[in-house]
Amino acid sequence: MNITEEIQKRRTFAIISHPDAGKTTLTEKLLLYGGAVQLAGSVTARKNQRATTSDWMELEKKRGISISSTVLQFDYNGYRLNLLDTPGHKDFSEDTYRVLTAVDSVVMVIDSAKGIEPQTRKLFEVCRQRGVPIFTFMNKCDRPTKDPLALLDELERVLGIGAFPVNWPIGNGFEFQGVYDRQTQLMHLFERTVGGQFRAPVQVGGLHDPAVRGRLDDETFRRTVEELEMLEHAGHDWDDAAVLTEKTTPVFFGSASNNFGVQLLLDGFLKHSPPPKSRVIGGLEISPEYPHFSGFIFKIQANMDPKHRDRIAFVRVCSGKFERDMTVHHSRSAKKVRLSSSHKLFGNERETVDEAYPGDVIGLVGHDSFGIGDTLTTDPKITYKEIPRFTPEAFSYLHNPNTARYKQFRQGLEQLMQEGVIQALYLRNSSVKTPLLAAVGPLQFEVVQFRLENEYGAVSRLEAAPWTVVRWLPQDMKEDDLDALSLPTGSRVAYDVGKNPVVLFPNDWSAEYFTKTNERVPLSALPIQTAKE
Numbered sequence: 060m061n062i063t064e065e066i067q068k069r070r071t072f073a074i075i076s077h078p079d080a081g082k083t084t085l086t087e088k089l090l091l092y093g094g095a096v097q098l099a100g101s102v103t104a105r106k107n108q109r110a111t112t113s114d115w116m117e118l119e120k121k122r123g124i125s126i127s128s129t130v131l132q133f134d135y136n137g138y139r140l141n142l143l144d145t146p147g148h149k150d151f152s153e154d155t156y157r158v159l160t161a162v163d164s165v166v167m168v169i170d171s172a173k174g175i176e177p178q179t180r181k182l183f184e185v186c187r188q189r190g191v192p193i194f195t196f197m198n199k200c201d202r203p204t205k206d207p208l209a210l211l212d213e214l215e216r217v218l219g220i221g222a223f224p225v226n227w228p229i230g231n232g233f234e235f236q237g238v239y240d241r242q243t244q245l246m247h248l249f250e251r252t253v254g255g256q257f258r259a260p261v262q263v264g265g266l267h268d269p270a271v272r273g274r275l276d277d278e279t280f281r282r283t284v285e286e287l288e289m290l291e292h293a294g295h296d297w298d299d300a301a302v303l304t305e306k307t308t309p310v311f312f313g314s315a316s317n318n319f320g321v322q323l324l325l326d327g328f329l330k331h332s333p334p335p336k337s338r339v340i341g342g343l344e345i346s347p348e349y350p351h352f353s354g355f356i357f358k359i360q361a362n363m364d365p366k367h368r369d370r371i372a373f374v375r376v377c378s379g380k381f382e383r384d385m386t387v388h389h390s391r392s393a394k395k396v397r398l399s400s401s402h403k404l405f406g407n408e409r410e411t412v413d414e415a416y417p418g419d420v421i422g423l424v425g426h427d428s429f430g431i432g433d434t435l436t437t438d439p440k441i442t443y444k445e446i447p448r449f450t451p452e453a454f455s456y457l458h459n460p461n462t463a464r465y466k467q468f469r470q471g472l473e474q475l476m477q478e479g480v481i482q483a484l485y486l487r488n489s490s491v492k493t494p495l496l497a498a499v500g501p502l503q504f505e506v507v508q509f510r511l512e513n514e515y516g517a518v519s520r521l522e523a524a525p526w527t528v529v530r531w532l533p534q535d536m537k538e539d540d541l542d543a544l545s546l547p548t549g550s551r552v553a554y555d556v557g558k559n560p561v562v563l564f565p566n567d568w569s570a571e572y573f574t575k576t577n578e579r580v581p582l583s584a585l586p587i588q589t590a591k592e
């Protein structure tokens with residue numbers, strides 16, 4: 060196969076939504092229908108039951124929520140899929156936003172009883188800004204839902220995107236029996252299986268096929284026929300170009316936990332979603348076929364495999380062919396590095412990979428100098444600047460109550476910080492050595508505590524810090540300049556890990572007051588990009 064064929068068969072996509080809409084459940088079912096697992100696990104697995112492949116972290120299994128994004132690579136029907144399950148909670152959204160830089164399309168999951176929820180809306184906006192095509196899965200149709208037509212209307216009204224229903228639910232809530240595929244004009248009626256572990260048995264037939272018709276009561280049948288007629292008269296046509304330019308989203312209905320509509324989603328998505336496309340950086344367009352290898356790191360995760368206790372840098376391949384043992388230019392260090400330990404990833408499982416193509420996500424092990432956002436390439440002209448940065452809004456001290464475990468505490472904290480979801484700040488003129496942690500949301504601190512104990516054997520104690528706002532000061536400020544600042548009550552100067560000065564404020568009001576009383580000192584909500592980064 061040549062490189063163009065390799066590229067054309069790749070589909071790299073994320074599953075996104077508000078918490079609890081069913082992303083991880085749907086991911087597991089896509090693996091089941093894609094033949095990548097034989098038996099689907101559950102997000103709330105009890106004894107003797109399998110947990111899902113993507114929520115592999117201890118805390119995720121315990122809480123039944125996703126904390127960290129997961130990569131699952133598998134082959135299905137001539138395609139190579141790189142699927143990324145993302146966490147929905149806003150405290151973990153930094154990770155989700157980074158994943159969105161690495162994908163070519165998304166599946167947006169909606170809880171059909173709730174419609175479009177706030178976090179879904181935010182993620183949708185990011186996809187739109189980035190030009191990422193969106194496919195919609197209306198989940199949980201096995202429970203009483205909003206009216207399907209109202210759900211389509213909500214997509215158009217709230218998100219401003221045209222909705223094209225690819226299929227249509229037959230029966231609502233407990234009467235939900237399956238979906239009507241508008242393209243083939245066939246009914247797919249499913250049966251529920253225990254725990255949804257296996258594929259749901261399905262019966263397929265035309266609208267008036269007696270075998271299928273016999274399973275529907277008159278009211279459901281009449282209603283389905285009427286709705287389908289309405290859809291034919293109103294609404295958008297299927298148009299691939301409109302999908303690729305985010306004017307329309309194809310909508311699939313179903314139930315992930317019951318496996319209803321999962322096969323239709325998988326096949327419909329693969330047929331119409333785009334393969335990897337060109338990226339533009341500083342006026343330079345890099346197509347996937349560009350003869351030089353290039354890619355960037357969008358995620359780092361430590362301790363995925365308890366047997367190895369190492370960290371993996373996740374690279375999205377953007378152009379050219381990756382070959383194990385190749386030597387590449389590393390943007391941050393401006394040095395040449397040899398990439399000898401490369402893996403394909405499936406949850407927390409990994410396997411050595413010898414080659415990879417644009418669209419693939421690979422895991423590289425054993426490079427401590429790699430950081431999030433770094434470019435790896437055989438053409439040093441290329442430097443991707445994809446990774447968005449976030450302003451921390453939660454602050455907390457983290458104490459180490461057990462001095463005998465100081466080494467583990469420090470080492471664990473340092474490694475977790477390299478993952479880029481928390482950062483440490485150090486107060487100026489302070490004798491306190493306790494790290495002050497900063498993150499997008501407070502749940503991150505709980506994750507750090509849990510992981511410190513679980514992965515490093517270091518117990519810790521959180522202490523609330525009195526700030527809610529951080530702003531970066533100009534990098535060139537000298538100690539004298541810092542002394543000369545007029546600080547509002549309750550605010551403090553601190554340094555980030557790169558020794559850049561910041562000011563911590565108790566609230567927005569105080570930060571605004573600072574800008575009035577220190578007119579010549581511009582503040583920045585985002586960390587200043589330093590040479591090291």
Ligand SMILES: Nc1nc2c(ncn2[C@@H]2O[C@H](COP(=O)(O)OP(=O)(O)OP(=O)(O)O)[C@@H](O)[C@H]2O)c(=O)[nH]1
Nearest residue numbers: 078079080081082083084124125147199314315316
């Ligand atoms: N009734 C019903 N429940 C479902 C369905 N799909 C998922 N669920 C349930 O919804 C809950 C949340 O599912 P998850 O798959 O963990 O949701 P998520 O979107 O991954 O959540 P986060 O990753 O934490 O944002 C679980 O209890 C699932 O069993 C469905 O089709 N019907």
Ligand SMILES: [Mg+2]
Nearest residue numbers: 082083124125
């Ligand atoms: Mg999840």
